Amino acid sequence: MLDGRHVMVTGAARGLGAVLARAVVEAGARLTIADLAEEEGRTLATELGAGFxxxxxxxxxxxxAAVASLDGPLDGLVNNGAIATGIGGIGFEDIELETWDRVMRVNVRGTWLMIRACAPLLRQSGSGRVVNVASDTALWGAPNLLSYTASKGAVMSMTRSLSRELGPDRIGIAAVAPGILTTPSTxxxxxxxxxxxxxxxxxxxxxxxxDxxxxxxxxxxxxxxxLTGQVLPVNRGFVFT
Known part of the structure; x- marks a missing residue:
C-alpha cells in the first residue's frame, strides 16, 4: 500500500511509535525514525533497514535540523512523539506550571513545528499525508489528566484547521484518537x-x-x-463521534 513512499515517524523508538514504524516498513515504505532516544532509535532503524x-x-x-537532514520528497509524516508518561493522576488545581508548559511545548508546539518544517518536502511529493496521533481522552474529557487532554484536543483542532491550509497542495492530514493501549508507557x-x-x-x-x-x-x-481533516477514534468503540 505504501510502496515507494518515504514516511517519517516521530517518537518511534519504542511503544506505539515502534509498532507504527514496523507497519510502515511492512507496507513497503522507506522509513525514517525520528526520536530523542538515540540508542533505541538507531537499534530499531538498523533492524528495519530504516534511517534515523x-x-x-x-x-x-x-x-x-532533523528535517533538513532528510533526502528528497517526504510522502508521509506520523506525529506520534509526545509526553504522556507520569503526568496523570493529578487534579487540575495541582498541576505544576512547568509540567503544563512542557506538555504543551512538546505535544502541541512540537507537532505544529514538525508539520511546518516538513511541509515543503510534503509538497514535493504531490500526495503528502500527515497523521497526527491524538487521544480519545480529549473526546470524552478524561479527568485528572488535564494537560495531556488539552494538548491532544489542540492536536485535533490543528488537524482540522491545517486540512484547509494544506488541502490546495493535495496534502491530506488526519488524526487518530486511540484509548489506553497495552504499552509500557501506560x-x-x-x-x-x-x-x-x-x-x-x-x-x-x-x-x-x-490495533x-x-x-x-x-x-x-x-x-x-x-479523509483529510477527520479525527478517527480508533478505540474499539469506547467513544463514538
Whole structure:
C-alpha cells in the first residue's frame, strides 16, 4: 500500500511509535525514525533497514535540523512523539506550571513545528499525508489528566484547521484518537482507569498498539485524501463521534 513512499515517524523508538514504524516498513515504505532516544532509535532503524534522525520536539532548532537532514520528497509524516508518561493522576488545581508548559511545548508546539518544517518536502511529493496521533481522552474529557487532554484536543483542532491550509497542495492530514493501549508507557495508569476502558468498549477488553497500525497505514496512502481533516477514534468503540 505504501510502496515507494518515504514516511517519517516521530517518537518511534519504542511503544506505539515502534509498532507504527514496523507497519510502515511492512507496507513497503522507506522509513525514517525520528526520536530523542538515540540508542533505541538507531537499534530499531538498523533492524528495519530504516534511517534515523535525532529530534527533540521541545526544541525548534532540533526539529529544523532533523528535517533538513532528510533526502528528497517526504510522502508521509506520523506525529506520534509526545509526553504522556507520569503526568496523570493529578487534579487540575495541582498541576505544576512547568509540567503544563512542557506538555504543551512538546505535544502541541512540537507537532505544529514538525508539520511546518516538513511541509515543503510534503509538497514535493504531490500526495503528502500527515497523521497526527491524538487521544480519545480529549473526546470524552478524561479527568485528572488535564494537560495531556488539552494538548491532544489542540492536536485535533490543528488537524482540522491545517486540512484547509494544506488541502490546495493535495496534502491530506488526519488524526487518530486511540484509548489506553497495552504499552509500557501506560503501566503507570491506575488499574481502575484500565478497567473503565476495557469494560466500556463496544469490543470489550484491552487494546494492543497493533490495533492502530492498519488505520495509520491507510491514512498514509494516496487513497486517503478524502479523509483529510477527520479525527478517527480508533478505540474499539469506547467513544463514538
Amino acid at each position: 534522525v535525532r529530534v527533540d520536539l521541545g526544541e525548534p532548532e532540533s526539529i529544523k 503501566d503507570y495508569v491506575p488499574e481502575a482507569r484500565h478497567k473503565l476502558y476495557e469494560d466500556g468498549r463496544a469490543v470489550p477488553g484491552p487494546q494492543p498498539p497493533e 492502530i497500525a492498519p488505520t495509520v497505514v491507510f491514512l498514509l496512502s494516496e487513497g486517503a485524501l478524502t
